[in-house]
Amino acid sequence: MDEKAINQETLLRQQKMTYRPAHRLGLQDRGLILPGMVADITIFNRNTIEDLATYTNP
Secondary structure, three states: OOOOOOOHHHHHHHHHHOHHHHHHOOOOOOOOOOOOOOOOOOOOOOOOOOOOOOOOOO
């Protein structure tokens, strides 16, 4: 498994989309991937995903 560091810009962007909205809604146990937090995540291998959508068949 490749382990890569997340740069600060990416981290801040992700917090704006997950952490901040969750906390504004009072969801203190959501918004970050940490032990004890509630999270729904999908992990996939991007080398095995194929985009078959077209304009006529999204």
